[in-house]
Amino acid sequence: MTKKIRVAVLFGGKSNEHSISVASAGGVMGAIDSAKFEVIPVGITKLGQFVPFNAPPEKLSLSEGLKTIQFQGESLRFSLDGSKELFLADSSGKESSLGAIDVVFPVLHGQFGEDGTIQGFLELAGIPYVGNGVLASAVAMDKQFSKTLFAAAGIPTPEFEVVTANQIVNDPESALERLHQLKLPVFVKPARAGSSVGITKVKEAADLPKAVAAALTHDNKVIVEVGVEGREIECAVLSGRGDEPERVSVAGEIVVTGREFYDFEAKYTDSDAAKLTCPAEISDQELKQMQQLAKKAFRALGCQGLARVDFFLTKDGFMLNEINTMPGFTSISMFPRCFKESGISFPELVTELIELALES
Ligand SMILES: Nc1ncnc2c1ncn2[C@@H]1O[C@H](COP(=O)(O)OP(=O)(O)O)[C@@H](O)[C@H]1O
Ligand SMILES: [Mg+2]
Known part of the structure; x- marks a missing residue:
């Protein structure tokens, strides 16, 4: 028997x-090929x-409630000396080696x-x-x-302006003046966040300062984008092996009802507010364009x-x-779902991702 790859x-x-x-992580660990x-x-x-x-991975699903990882005395440490070793320290600080790790799967979202x-x-x-590596993740x-x-690559994206906390403190008039040039409604967002936290849809100019202040509580840089009317369509991309081109899934769609947009509640707490469909009903030509x-x-x-x-x-x-460079990976998340509909099952997807990491 060949030795298992340690992930x-x-x-x-x-x-x-x-x-x-x-x-x-519950989704990934539940789908991983344990052989x-x-x-x-x-x-x-x-x-x-x-x-x-x-x-057990199934205990980590969202339907079991939101989980928080707690420190309970023991800790882990990755060696930085190139040995790839992982160490476990007990509550007295005494360390023992858990051996070398072949590959890490960082199922981490956000900052x-x-x-x-x-x-x-x-x-x-x-x-x-x-x-993704350092640069793509950061960008x-x-x-x-x-x-x-x-925009530089010629890909259409909604028009936007950026304001920083410093600009709002030092010269709020000219900062807000720039934002007022954008056609309403606008979406005011922390520049570096996720899960829709800190995002406000603003329909009236008078509400802009409050929305900017709300976004600034999450990041010292805020982006304000022109709101576009359209369907929310997304897809999943997987690198090719070797010199092969990327594999792009079919389209998925998010339909939000009863809320202004796909906000935090629609994503995670209000289960009736958003419907995820895959494959989405779009024409063959639209699929190709996407x-x-x-x-x-x-x-x-x-x-x-x-x-x-x-x-x-x-x-x-x-x-x-x-x-999104590390999209949601629960069993009902769009990324695994879109690939499932494209012929790559969740377990195959996890294997592929790990093997791609080992190949590069
Ligand atoms: N320019 C926009 N026009 C219309 N809706 C938008 C726009 N920007 C964001 N939204 C809505 O807000 C949601 C969250 O915005 P997004 O930029 O995707 O933030 P996050 O990184 O937190 O997911 C989107 O899924 C969409 O429903
Ligand atoms: Mg989003």
């Missing part, structure tokens, strides 16, 4: 998407401690997980990891820079491994909203 699955983390990451891979679950607390975590920081750490540690996390690159644009966007940011690419389908065609 450390990282989840939880310091971002406000901590609990979503735990649920995503090929040995999973070493590595929880990260909200304070950033790496801790052992053992629970310190999806923004290039953990990727940089894994580069330093010399451990291969699933998914995709920042809506200002990703949209700038999309897949081409998704590939172009993936390349524009230098993505690697995987990404979920989110569009608006307007009466004038597709506009790109954003790229």
Whole structure:
């Protein structure tokens, strides 16, 4: 029998998407091929401690309630000396080696997980990891820079302005003046967040300052985008093996009812507010256009491994909203679902992602 590949699955983390990451990790660990891979679950607390975590994957699903990883005396440490070794420290601090890790699957969303920081750490540690590298992760996390690159690649994306906390403190009039140039309604967002936290749809100019202040509580940089009317269509992208081109899934659609937009509640707590459909009803020509644009966007940011690419389908065609470099991975999430509908099952997808990481 060949030795199993040892995969450390990282989840939880310091971002406000901590609990979503735990649920995503449940999806990945539930789908992983245990004949090929040995999973070493590595929880990260909200304070950033790496801790052992053992629970059956199905207990981590969102339907079991939001989970928080707690420090309980034991901690884990990745060696930075290139040995890829993982150490367990007991509550007295005494360390023992858990052996070398072959690959890390960082199932982390948001800040310190999806923004290039953990990727940089894994580069330093010399451990291969699933998914996007430092640059693509960092750029995709920042809506200002990703949209700038999309525009440079000729990919339509809603018009926007950026304001910083400093500008609002030092010269609020001219900062707001710029924002007032944008056609209402606008979406006011923290530049580097996720799960719709801190986002407000603003229909009247008088409500702009409050929305900017709300977004500034999450980030010191805020992006204000012209609201577009259209369907929310997204797809999943997987790198090709070797020199093969990327694989792009069929389209999925999010239909929001009874709420203004796909906000945090519609995503996670109000189960009636959003319906996820896959495959979405779009024409063959639209599907082709979407897949081409998704590939172009993936390349524009230098993505690697995987990404979920989110569009608006307007009466004038597709506009790109954003790229997620570590999308949701629960069993009902769009990323695994879109690939399932495209002929790649969840277990096959996880195998593919790990093997891509080991190949690069
Ligand atoms: N420019 C826009 N026009 C219309 N709807 C938007 C726009 N920007 C965001 N939204 C709505 O807000 C949701 C969250 O915005 P998004 O930029 O995707 O933030 P996050 O990174 O938190 O997912 C979108 O799924 C969509 O429903
Ligand atoms: Mg989004």
